[in-house]
Amino acid sequence: MERPSFLDQSPPPGYVAGVGRGATGFSTRGGKYINHKLPKRLQGNITNEIPIEDTTDEEEAEEVFAGIEKKLTSKRMHKTSNLSTTSRDPISDIPHQFADLKRSLATVSEEEWLHIPEAGDTTRRNKRNRMEEQQHRKTYAAPDSLISKSVDLVKLTEEREKILARKLDSGFDDLKRQTDSGSVGIIDKLESLITDVSNITPTSNDDIKKTRLILQSYRRSEPRKPDAWLASIKLEDNARNFRLAKNLAEEGCSNCPKSVDLWLENIRLHCADLHRCKVLVTSAIRFNPQSVALWLKGVELENEALNKYRVVRKALQEMPYSEELWKLAIKYEKDKVEGLKILERAVAFVPKSLSLWKALINIQEPAAAKVSLKKARKYLPNDADLCVLDCQLEEMSNPTLLEADLSAILHNYISHLKNNKVQLLSLKQWLEKARKLEDEEKYKLTFMTLLSVILAEYPLEECVNELKSFEPCRTKLYCFKTLLINHQTDLNLWNIFIEACDLLDNKDEMYTTFDGILFYGSHPSIIKKNQDLILKYGKEICRDSQDSEKALSIFNKALYILPESSKLLSAKFKLLCTLGRFDEAEILATNILEKNSVDDPEGVEKFHYYYASLLRYNGQNEKAIQFLSESCLPHFPKNYKFYLQLGQIYIDTKDYKTSREIYLSGTKELPDSPLLWIYLARTDEIYLKNTIRARSELDTAILKNPTLDILLITKAQMESRLENYQQAELIVDQGLMKFPKSPGLWVERIRLLGNKRASQRKTIFQDALKKTGNDHAILLEIGMSLYSESQYQASLKWFERAVRKNPRYGDSWIWLFRCMKK
Structure with missing residues (x-):
């Protein structure tokens, strides 16, 4: 820019720097070239020439202005008359105050003159600049002089350029992601606004208008993106504005002809006009010939099967590798021969389609099917369905096929997977495949062989856990049956199998499994290993079918093989007693005792006790006393049950002293038996009314058995009965x-809490639960305590907890019933 010419000229006469910008604070009075306006009385002496050394006029003017200022000063100082007249005039003192500043004006540069603020600038410029500087911290580039001389500046520059390029690229990527996410966010927001048609009410018209405006601006900014068009169409469709929705669909298809979704939405809006839909499908396929969805829509719009078939054939010309189109071609082909040809052509184009191979194999003759199966296994060597299909073909083509032949096919397949380090299907997937075969009788051998081979490949625990969660079906039962053949003595597995049979209400399968495993071949070793299962089998029959005779026949069948089994003999004796056939039970017990035909010494002792109980039950007390005194106690002096039974018989006959003597002799023979001490003390207390002796006997029992808490409990109960x-x-x-x-x-x-305060009772309850680990007896007792206070709702909760804690404790169920009845 060129320098202005006026800057090189001398200033005009009377020019004062800064006056035009409102500069104040100094005066030019006394200057030589000042052209102030003078009074009229003095204007006559003024000429056009500028005097150089005329001091008379200046002195005269100063005297005039001095008089004026003095007069003004006297008026202002009228109210402060006490002020000294000798003080300096403040106005005349102004030039003296700025004298030093005037002298320094010569050093002011041109840039400083330009930055002198205007007179009216009251915007706190300095403070504002300081705040702006704090908000926008200035940064300065370090000069190259700070860098060490050993640094390669060229390489450093190149690295700086690379970093800058990466930052720019990441910036563009972030911007693009923000744009995309912003678009998706808009669409998601719009979708959430218009998902439910029932929400579009007159009160939501404002929201619809706002959404319509947003989508309109989105379509204008991104007319080639189908998302905006789809959202707009959906909005208008839900708002029942169908005409506008159709117009938007037409416009969207024009702007985005490659969007299949837009074409499908347009076709849906015109579903009432079949001809229009066909036209739209034709246009859509012209722009998107590789879209399976559009071809399928075209097939759907045709009414006649022949026309559908024609559309499918045209589609296959465009997309011969589409599995779905080949399936449609097979579906609409009525001729079996042509269908076979289509399938052969289909597997040629889509050789890795399992469904096409299976369809081809299923309609071919067995010989041709085997050839096709071999071709299929070349393309799908690891597919399990082809292995199962191979077994089915073998079973169908060879009626005399054995299970071992099918097992070989399955084992070869599993070996192939292991050699190629391919993971075997999960057990659940295999069970699903077997589930499809269970109802087909012609593949029964394949079904059973498949489960037998597969279950052997997985651990027992995994098989049991998977079968527990599997749906009830024949497949599940057969799996358990297969596992039980290899794990005959696993009672837990038998229980799960019985539960599965109960769920399916298939008792026949359970009985068949029991018979097949327990009595197959009637070998004694099998029965000997599974005596507990025979007992369980008989129990299940008595529980389910109430067929005690059948259970008795099972025991007889087992006893025919193992006649000296104490478990089986005991079970038969109990069953005869349950059936009320006491004579047969007595004969059985007598024969056992006379022949001593029991394989277990404990079984002999057990039958002595059973026989004594039977005699007592039948009222043959004298015979029972004789049997216990002569046969039981001499042979089994260490069995406290015989003492108890004999003492109870004497109590039944009201011979209390003899009963006490029996109990006393038992305590001498077996001092560590708490029940004998308890019955001895109870006889003295209740029947002989000798509480002192009863208390003494319990004290003796406690001294001899200090580790038994039941004796302390009995003594406390006795004191409670005595009201102590x-x-x-x-x-x-x-x-x-x-x-x-x-x-x-x-x-x-x-x-023993009685009528104590609620706080004390609560403390005892908490301590008891904490110390015993929420024992079922404590839970029941707390419930009974609340029940006695008529707090039925609270007691019900405690009874339910007691039942859950120990469902086999009968008292809890009884109290729960009583409470629920209340």
């Missing part, structure tokens, strides 16, 4: 100090 509650509470407290985790002692402690 303080003594009973003392016994319980002493017992808890020795057995803090005893549920029986805590039960007695809760029973």
